[in-house]
Amino acid sequence: MIKNADRIYYGGDYNPDQWDEATIDEDMRLFKKAGINLVTLPVFSWAKLEPEEGVYDFTWLDKLMDKFLENDIKVCLATPTTAQPAWLSKKYPEVLPVDKSGRKRTHGMRVYFCVNSPKYRERAAAIARQMAQRYANYPNLVLWHVANEYGTYCYCPTCEAKFRKWLKNRYGTIENLNDKWHTCFWGRTVYDFDEIMLPTELNDDYRFNPVVNLDYMRFMTDSTIECFENEAQVLREYTPDVTIQTNISGHIEKLDQFKMTRHMDIAAWDNYPAPGADPAFVAYKHDLMRGMKGGESFMMQEQSPNQQNWQPYSKLKRPGEVRMISYQAMAHGSDTCLYFQLRQSIAGEEMYHGAVISHAGHENTRIFRECAQLGKELQKIGDAFLGGKTPAKTAIIFDWDNWWILEFASKRCLPNDDFNYLKKMSKFYKALYDANIPVDMLSVDGDFSKYKVIYGPFLYMMKEGLKEKIEAFVRAGGTFVTTTLAGLVDENNRAVFGEYPGAFRDLMGIWVEESDALRKEERNHMVMKDGFLAGDEYACMYQCDIIHPRGAQVLASYGEDFYEGTPCFTVNTYGEGKAYYIGTEPDGAFLSALTEKLCADNGIRAPYRADPGVELTRRINDKNEIVFVLNHNQQEASVDFENDRLIDLISEKTVTGVTTISPNDVMVLKKAETDRKGKDS
Numbered sequence: 001m002i003k004n005a006d007r008i009y010y011g012g013d014y015n016p017d018q019w020d021e022a023t024i025d026e027d028m029r030l031f032k033k034a035g036i037n038l039v040t041l042p043v044f045s046w047a048k049l050e051p052e053e054g055v056y057d058f059t060w061l062d063k064l065m066d067k068f069l070e071n072d073i074k075v076c077l078a079t080p081t082t083a084q085p086a087w088l089s090k091k092y093p094e095v096l097p098v099d100k101s102g103r104k105r106t107h108g109m110r111v112y113f114c115v116n117s118p119k120y121r122e123r124a125a126a127i128a129r130q131m132a133q134r135y136a137n138y139p140n141l142v143l144w145h146v147a148n149e150y151g152t153y154c155y156c157p158t159c160e161a162k163f164r165k166w167l168k169n170r171y172g173t174i175e176n177l178n179d180k181w182h183t184c185f186w187g188r189t190v191y192d193f194d195e196i197m198l199p200t201e202l203n204d205d206y207r208f209n210p211v212v213n214l215d216y217m218r219f220m221t222d223s224t225i226e227c228f229e230n231e232a233q234v235l236r237e238y239t240p241d242v243t244i245q246t247n248i249s250g251h252i253e254k255l256d257q258f259k260m261t262r263h264m265d266i267a268a269w270d271n272y273p274a275p276g277a278d279p280a281f282v283a284y285k286h287d288l289m290r291g292m293k294g295g296e297s298f299m300m301q302e303q304s305p306n307q308q309n310w311q312p313y314s315k316l317k318r319p320g321e322v323r324m325i326s327y328q329a330m331a332h333g334s335d336t337c338l339y340f341q342l343r344q345s346i347a348g349e350e351m352y353h354g355a356v357i358s359h360a361g362h363e364n365t366r367i368f369r370e371c372a373q374l375g376k377e378l379q380k381i382g383d384a385f386l387g388g389k390t391p392a393k394t395a396i397i398f399d400w401d402n403w404w405i406l407e408f409a410s411k412r413c414l415p416n417d418d419f420n421y422l423k424k425m426s427k428f429y430k431a432l433y434d435a436n437i438p439v440d441m442l443s444v445d446g447d448f449s450k451y452k453v454i455y456g457p458f459l460y461m462m463k464e465g466l467k468e469k470i471e472a473f474v475r476a477g478g479t480f481v482t483t484t485l486a487g488l489v490d491e492n493n494r495a496v497f498g499e500y501p502g503a504f505r506d507l508m509g510i511w512v513e514e515s516d517a518l519r520k521e522e523r524n525h526m527v528m529k530d531g532f533l534a535g536d537e538y539a540c541m542y543q544c545d546i547i548h549p550r551g552a553q554v555l556a557s558y559g560e561d562f563y564e565g566t567p568c569f570t571v572n573t574y575g576e577g578k579a580y581y582i583g584t585e586p587d588g589a590f591l592s593a594l595t596e597k598l599c600a601d602n603g604i605r606a607p608y609r610a611d612p613g614v615e616l617t618r619r620i621n622d623k624n625e626i627v628f629v630l631n632h633n634q635q636e637a638s639v640d641f642e643n644d645r646l647i648d649l650i651s652e653k654t655v656t657g658v659t660t661i662s663p664n665d666v667m668v669l670k671k672a673e674t675d676r677k678g679k680d681s
C-alpha cells in the first residue's frame with residue numbers, strides 16, 4: 001500500500017515542459033475542476049534539468065512544485081532517467097544499447113540505454129540524488145517513480161562481460177555450467193566463461209538454445225533490478241517514508257515482475273487494454289499485479305482517458321468506458337487511478353493520444369466531463385477501500401520462467417510451438433472470473449496454504465522444491481489442477497528423467513507415454529464419464545497426451561484419433577486432497593464446468609448471484625468491506641444481494657434483495673456492520 005495515503009490518488013502524467021505559465025495556471029484550475037489530486041512528473045525532463053554534465057537547473061521544477069503546493073495537488077516525483085540527454089549519449093556512447101541483431105543503437109529513443117552501463121548508472125544516481133536532496137522535505141511529495149517502463153534488452157560488450165560473471169556466480173564452475181546447459185549435445189562444450197556468447201542473431205546456436213535464452217532473460221531481469229536499485233537506494237536515503245516504485249509496462253513479459261516488484265514498495269503498472277478487450281482479460285492483468293506482493297494493493301500508474309494512438313485504429317473510448325475501466329482496476333486492488341496524460345501534446349509521437357485536457361484546451365469536452373465526474377465520485381468514496389484486500393480461496397500459479405521457456409526460449413523445441421502463455425493461462429482465469437470467484441495469481445514462492453484450490457496450468461518447469469510444495473498442499477487436503485506439459489523439466493530446462501509427466505508422476509498417478517501436437521485449427525474431444533461435469537463432451541486442442549492411469553481415476557477420454565477412448569482427464573486421491581490432470585488444452589466450456597464443480601466441492605462461492613456480464617469483487621480493509629458491482633452489459637442486469645443491506649457510496653442509495661443495475665454502470669457498495677460479521681471468510 002502507498003505509505004501515508006489517505007485517499008485514492010487521481011490524476012496522472014503531466015509533461016509541463018511543453019507549456020507556458022498561462023497554460024500551467026489554467027491547468028491548475030482544470031485539475032481542480034476534475035478532482036485531480038496528484039500529478040506525476042518530470043518523467044522525460046532529464047535534458048531540461050541537467051543541460052550539461054553535472055550542471056543542474058531546477059528553477060523550472062521548483063516553480064511548478066510551488067504551484068502544486070498552493071493548489072493542494074500531491075506529487076509523484078519521477079526521476080527523469082528513462083530519456084538520457086543527448087550530451088550523455090554523445091560523450092559516453094557506452095550508454096547506448098546494442099540490440100538483438102547486433103546493431104549499436106543511436107541516440108534518440110526513450111528507454112534506450114544499457115541497464116548495465118556504469119556511466120548511465122553513475123549519471124542516473126547523480127540526478128536522483130539532486131532531486132532527493134532538493135525535494136526531500138517538500139510536503140506534497142507522496143511517491144517516487146523511478147525511470148519509466150524498464151524492459152530494453154541490451155547485448156553490448158558490457159552486458160556480455162557481466163553475463164559471463166553472472167553465469168560464473170550462478171554455476172560456480174565451467175564444468176557445472178557444461179553439465180547444466182548440457183553442452184555435450186552438438187559439441188558445445190566451453191572451457192572458460194569467456195567463450196560464452198550472447199544469444200543474438202549473430203549466433204544461431206545461442207539464439208535458439210533454450211537454456212541460454214532463459215538465462216539471458218533472468219540476467220536482464222537482475223540487471224534491470226540493479227539499475228532500479230541504483231536510484232532507489234539514493235531515494236531511500238533521503239526519504240525513507242516515501243513509497244518508491246517504477247511503472248511496469250503493459251508488455252509484462254520482458255522482465256520477471258515477481259522479482260522486480262520485490263524491490264518496489266508497491267507494484268505499479270500501465271493499463272492499456274485494446275479497444276473492445278474482454279473485461280476478463282483486463283481483470284486478469286490487474287489480478288496479476290495484485291499477486292505481485294501476495295495480495296497487497298497495487299497502483300494503476302497509467303491508462304488512457306481516451307484513445308491510444310499507437311494502435312492501427314485509434315478507437316475512442318465509448319461513453320462511460322473510462323469510468324468502467326477505472327473502477328475495474330480499483331475493484332481488483334488498485335489504490336490509484338492515474339492517466340497518461342493530463343494535457344494532450346501539441347506535437348510528437350503521441351500528439352493524438354487521448355488526454356484529460358484535449359487540444360481544445362478547455363473543459364467542454366466529453367472526456368473532460370467523464371473524468372471530472374469520476375473525480376467527484378472518488379472524492380466521495382475517500383479512503384473507503386484503500387489498502388483493501390481480496391479474500392480468495394482459489395489461485396492460479398503464474399511464472400515468468402515458465403512463460404519464457406515455453407514461449408520464447410523453446411519455440412523450436414516443443415512439439416507444438418503455437419504457445420501463447422498469457423492467453424492460454426487466461427482461459428483458466430476467465431472460467432473463475434465469469435463465475436465471480438475471487439482468484440489470486442500466485443508465484444511459485446507464494447504461500448499455498450491460504451488456498452483450497454490451486455490451478456497450475458502448463459507448469460512445465462519445476463523449480464527446486466516446487467514438486468514437494470505442491471505435494472504437501474494436496475496431501476493436506478488441497479485440490480490441485482494441472483495440464484499437459486506439466487512437470488517435464490527442471491529449472492535448466494533438462495527433462496526430468498523417466499516417465500512423463502516427470503515431477504508429477506506420483507502426484508497425478510499416471511504415466512504419459514507420448515504427446516501428439518494438434519495444428520491450430522485441429523480439435524479432439526473430451527468425452528466425459530459418469531456425468532462428472534455437466535456436459536457430455538468438450539472440445540480440446542493444442543496437444544493430446546496419451547495417458548496410462550497408475551492409480552488415478554479416469555474422468556474423460558479422447559473422442560478421436562488413434563488414441564480414441566484412452567484417458568485425457570484424470571483425478572488422483574493423494575493424502576487428504578485431490579490432483580486433477582488434464583492431458584490436453586480444454587475449451588472454455590470445460591473449464592467453466594470444472595470450476596463450478598471444484599468450487600461446489602470446496603465450498604467456494606461468488607459474493608452474490610448476478611446476471612452474466614456483471615462483475616463482482618470484494619475488497620476488505622480495517623474499516624470496511626466493499627463490494628464492487630460492474631455491469632459490463634449494454635443492457636440492464638440484476639444482482640441478488642439476498643438479505644444483505646449495502647450502501648452505494650456513489651449514489652448513496654441502499655440496496656438489498658434483487659437489484660437492477662443500469663447498462664455500463666458501477667456500484668461501490670459498503671456492507672452494513674451487521675452483515676459483515678457472519679460472512680467474513
Ligand code: GLA
Pocket residue numbers: 148149270272302304308309340350353
Ligand atoms: C507508455 C508510457 C507513456 C506513454 C504511454 C502512451 O505507457 O509510459 O509515457 O507513452 O505509453 O500510451
Ligand code: ZN
Pocket residue numbers: 097098114115116117154155156157158159160
Ligand atoms: Zn549493454
